[in-house]
Amino acid sequence: xxxxxxxxxxxxxxxxxxxxxxxxxxxxxxxxxxxxxxxxxxxxxxxxxxxxxxxxxxxxxxxxxxxxxxxxxxxxxxxxxxxxxxxxxxxxxxxxxxxxxxxxxxxxxxxxxxxxxxxxxxxxxxxxxxxxxxxxxxxxxxxxxxxxxxxxxxxxxxxxxxxxxxxxxxxxxxxxxxxxxxxxxxxxxxxxxxxxxxxxxxxxxxxxxxxxxxxxxxxxxxxxxxxxxxxxxxxxxxxxxxxxxxxxxxxxxxxxxxxxxxxxxxxxxxxxxxxxxxxxxxxxxxxxxxxxxxxxxxxxxxxxxxxxxxxxxxxxxxxxxxxxxxxxxxxxxxxxxxxxxxxxxxxxxxxxxxxxxxxxxxxxxxxxxxxxxxxxxxxxxxxxxxxxxxxxxxxxxxxxxxxxxxxxxxxxxxxxxxxxxxxxxxxxxxxxxxxxxxxxxxxx
Amino acid sequence: xxxxxxxxxxxxxxxxxxxxxxxxxxxxxxxxxxxxxxxxxxxxxxxxxxxxxxxxxxxxxxxxxxxxxxxxxxxxxxxxxxxxxxxxxxxxxxxxxxxxxxxxxxxxxxxxxxxxxxxxxxxxxxxxxxxxxxxxxxxxxxxxxxxxxxxxxxxxxxxxxxxxxxxxxxxxxxxxxxxxxxxxxxxxxxxxxxxxxxxxxxxxxxxxxxxxxxxxxxxxxxxxxxxxxxxxxxxxxxxxxxxxxxxxxxxxxxxxxxxxxxxxxxxxxxxxxxxxxxxxxxxxxxxxxxxx
Amino acid sequence: xxxxxxxxxxxxxxxxxxxxxxxxxxxxxxxxxxxxxxxxxxxxxxxxxxxxxxxxxxxxxxxxxxxxxxxxxxxxxxxxxxxxxxxxxxxxxxxxxxxxxxxxxxxxxxxxxxxxxxxxxxxxxx
Numbered sequence: 010x011x012x013x014x015x016x017x018x019x020x021x022x023x024x025x026x027x028x029x030x031x032x033x034x035x036x037x038x039x040x041x042x043x044x045x046x047x048x049x050x051x052x053x054x055x056x057x058x059x060x061x062x063x064x065x066x067x068x069x070x071x072x073x074x075x076x077x078x079x080x081x082x083x084x085x086x087x088x089x090x091x092x093x094x095x096x097x098x099x100x101x102x103x104x105x106x107x108x109x110x111x112x113x114x115x116x117x118x119x120x121x122x123x124x125x126x127x128x129x130x131x132x133x134x135x136x137x138x139x140x141x142x143x144x145x146x147x148x149x150x151x152x153x154x155x156x157x158x159x160x161x162x163x164x165x166x167x168x169x170x171x172x173x174x175x176x177x178x179x180x181x182x183x184x185x186x187x188x189x190x191x192x193x194x195x196x197x198x199x200x201x202x203x204x205x206x207x208x209x210x211x212x213x214x215x216x217x218x219x220x221x222x223x224x225x226x227x228x229x230x231x232x233x234x235x236x237x238x239x240x241x242x243x244x245x246x247x248x249x250x251x252x253x254x255x256x257x258x259x260x261x262x263x264x265x266x267x268x269x270x271x272x273x274x275x276x277x278x279x280x281x282x283x284x285x286x287x288x289x290x291x292x293x294x295x296x297x298x299x300x301x302x303x304x305x306x307x308x309x310x311x312x313x314x315x316x317x318x319x320x321x322x323x324x325x326x327x328x329x330x331x332x333x334x335x336x337x338x339x340x341x342x343x344x345x346x347x348x349x350x351x352x353x354x355x356x357x358x359x360x361x362x363x364x365x366x367x368x369x370x371x372x373x374x375x376x377x378x379x380x381x382x383x384x385x386x387x388x389x390x391x392x393x394x395x396x397x398x399x400x401x402x403x404x405x406x407x408x409x410x411x412x413x414x415x416x417x418x419x420x421x422x423x424x425x426x427x428x429x430x431x432x433x434x435x436x437x438x439x440x441x442x443x444x445x446x447x448x449x450x451x452x453x
Numbered sequence: 454x455x456x457x458x459x460x461x462x463x464x465x466x467x468x469x470x471x472x473x474x475x476x477x478x479x480x481x482x483x484x485x486x487x488x489x490x491x492x493x494x495x496x497x498x499x500x501x502x503x504x505x506x507x508x509x510x511x512x513x514x515x516x517x518x519x520x521x522x523x524x525x526x527x528x529x530x531x532x533x534x535x536x537x538x539x540x541x542x543x544x545x546x547x548x549x550x551x552x553x554x555x556x557x558x559x560x561x562x563x564x565x566x567x568x569x570x571x572x573x574x575x576x577x578x579x580x581x582x583x584x585x586x587x588x589x590x591x592x593x594x595x596x597x598x599x600x601x602x603x604x605x606x607x608x609x610x611x612x613x614x615x616x617x618x619x620x621x622x623x624x625x626x627x628x629x630x631x632x633x634x635x636x637x638x639x640x641x642x643x644x645x646x647x648x649x650x651x652x653x654x655x656x657x658x659x660x661x662x663x664x665x666x667x668x669x670x671x672x673x674x675x676x677x678x679x680x681x682x683x684x685x686x687x688x689x690x691x692x693x694x695x696x697x698x699x700x701x702x703x704x705x706x707x708x709x710x711x712x713x714x715x716x717x718x719x720x721x722x723x724x725x726x727x728x729x730x731x732x733x734x735x736x737x738x739x740x741x742x743x744x745x
Numbered sequence: 746x747x748x749x750x751x752x753x754x755x756x757x758x759x760x761x762x763x764x765x766x767x768x769x770x771x772x773x774x775x776x777x778x779x780x781x782x783x784x785x786x787x788x789x790x791x792x793x794x795x796x797x798x799x800x801x802x803x804x805x806x807x808x809x810x811x812x813x814x815x816x817x818x819x820x821x822x823x824x825x826x827x828x829x830x831x832x833x834x835x836x837x838x839x840x841x842x843x844x845x846x847x848x849x850x851x852x853x854x855x856x857x858x859x860x861x862x863x864x865x866x867x868x869x870x871x
Contacts, residue, residue, distance in 0.1 A: 082541030089527035733754025
């Protein structure tokens with residue numbers, strides 16, 4: 010019990026930032042609760058409530074990472090009742106995170122409907138309804154939280170693009186499946202509880218049994234196939250191998266699958282489809298974010314100057330990206346003709362894909378001193394711009410002039426980023442490439 | 454003899470076609486300090502993992518405190534401490550938080566003891582684990598295994614990244630821990646001098662088997678280098694039992710043997726009429742000779 | 746008090762044995778003198794306490810040391826004389842072997858060596 014309590018506490022207070030988020034989130038939720046009981050519902054109040062819920066969730070965003078770390082290591086095997094306690098702590102965290110939503114909803118509903126809490130006491134049917142609503146929202150939030158934590162796990166625990174792409178895949182599933190149901194209001198407490206029970210039984214069962222399974226699997230051998238976990242070899246130039254750009258097919262596969270899922274689950278709107286494609290094209294560039302660290306080995310072994318090194322690295326990434334870009338463009342055209350996209354969409358969409366790849370590649374190459382504020386802000390602005398275009402195109406009569414203007418500006422930005430990246434590479438200092446190294450150098 | 458802390462019988466582990474460990478049988482008595490030596494890839498880590506049930510054996514059995522390793526009860530888990538080769542710390546937490554999380558799983562955790570060691574070893578409880586140096590991370594990993602005062606301590610290269618002073622402090626702690634005569638320690642290390650100080654028994658892993666398992670003292674008395682002087686032909690023709698290697702230069706020869714007894718010296722002198730001097734070897738040399 | 750070399754080919758317990766014997770024989774450790782406790786010695790030299798225990802137990806069996814309840818081991822007050830001589834000869838044996846070996850390497854005869862030893866003995870007495 011002590012362990013479970015301690016674990017849950019640690020999930021919400023792992024770093025000073027998450028602690029602030031957790032506490033702040035609770036405060037905001039409490040504040041909105043107070044307000045909802047005394048004032049009529051307003052959009053501002055709901056916004057505060059949403060902000061509080063989001064903050065509270067983000068405060069525990071490291072939970073999947075921490076559980077993953079503890080579970081994968083020897084700790085889970087050796088700590089008394091280790092896995093069981095970890096599993097229970099996960100379930101408890103999900104319930105805790107969903108609790109404010111479940112509590113707030115009845116009050117929000119009442120505030121929205123009649124504005125008076127005393128009305129409830131006079132109307133038992135209303136009371137029952139709001140309580141039931143609270144339960145529905147609570148259980149739905151539990152389901153949603155579970156999926157979000159899963160996405161968080163992939164996003165926070167993997168350090169390469171394949172993992173990041175996996176995270177995005179889960180995000181797609183989340184956006185499509187559970188929210189659809191909540192919007193349809195087809196959820197009931199009992200159906201939710203059933204879903205929760207099944208999901209947690211399966212997950213919990215697998216989680217507890219996993220070590221034995223892994224041990225048994227390690228002894229399997231399917232004749233002819235490579236060993237479980239053995240990575241396939243790819244041939245490639247030395248530059249490509251060191252930079253990690255030797256095998257683009259993995260990344261292509263990681264991106265194509267979510268696109269297919271999104272298409273065939275009925276997201277027929279061309280713009281949403283394009284929205285996903287734009288995000289995926291940015292992922293291609295994320296690979297380049299590791300180029301700076303890895304290039305040290307290249308520089309030591311070749312006779313290149315830093316400027317020459319940059320040119321070689323740039324070439325390698327274009328070799329890699331051209332595959333992915335080609336596949337994405339083909340997909341766009343193919344799905345476009347299959348789904349009957351308007352030509353304006355294709356005309357605006359194809360350059361957008363190219364721009365997304367170019368911008369993110371050069372932004373990644375700019376990361377020579379760890380991910381700082383400049384790069385983060387640039388990255389966010391680029392993503393927003395990339396997403397803005399499909400949204401603009403979704404309108405009945407899209408403003409093509411504006412779209413063209415945005416794309417032109419993005420083109421200019423990509424040229425600027427290239428120059429910036431090249432300049433940084435001529436002064437690259439490998440001891441500063443990774444933030445963790447900088448911190449430990451300071452403490453040494 | 455009281456019940457052994459660890460017992461293995463014909464233990465084996467294979468990964469696919471690769472036989473990493475083959476037919477190992479051993480016992481760890483309470484109070485033993487066992488040093489495990491072996492070349493890189495000899496299977497030291499695998500052996501330690503098999504012992505604690507992290508991976509199932511492909512042959513034979515191994516048990517801890519009388520219970521099969523794969524089915525350790527929670528009570529027995531609380532009597533075991535493990536320091537892995539790669540640390541498994543949670544970077545986001547502070548040192549104090551990490552300690553508290555692990556401590557919460559154990560019914561008996563000696564907080565004062567750990568606080569004192571943090572002070573002596575220079576580990577700052579308020580520091581973020583992400584910002585710790587490699588040595589500090591290793592110290593923390595060791596502390597995490599000490600806190601619940603385990604009766605069986607298993608360490609996989611625990612001091613590879615520590616400076617000599619930190620290593621000495623760690624050794625002193627192990628000495629303290631083994632004072633009661635009840636705790637057993639099994640540790641694998643490349644730093645032979647540490648093992649030489651602390652271990653009373655040595656296991657040498659070679660070619661998937663235990664090339665030696667026995668007292669360190671006996672090992673030093675059995676594996677010796679003989680300096681033999683005599684006629685060149687006599688030396689050349691001499692057959693010595695348990696010989697590991699020989700080097701001859703004219704009428705002077707050195708031979709390393711693995712099963713020396715004092716009687717052997719007199720025997721060689723008598724039988725071949727040669728001069729025999731005995732040189733005892735340190736553990737590192739013994740290890741090198743056994744791998745020649 | 747003791748010099749222990751864990752890296753030596755001579756087991757630690759044996760080093761301790763020989764040093765204690767020598768010190769008792771030379772009078773450096775007088776009868777009744779207290780030896781460091783097992784814990785003290787083990788911590789100071791960072792060696793396994795069982796090694797120290799083993800040496801102390803063997804010395805106790807030889808009659809050189811006495812165990813006192815609750816207090817550290819002390820040198821025995823009555824050291825048995827009969828075993829003394831052979832023990833003392835055993836102590837000096839390695840040194841004698843080394844000297845003989847060196848003499849042979851330098852191609853000195855036995856008589857010459859004995860003469861040198863005698864001269865040294867007489868010089869010491871003066």
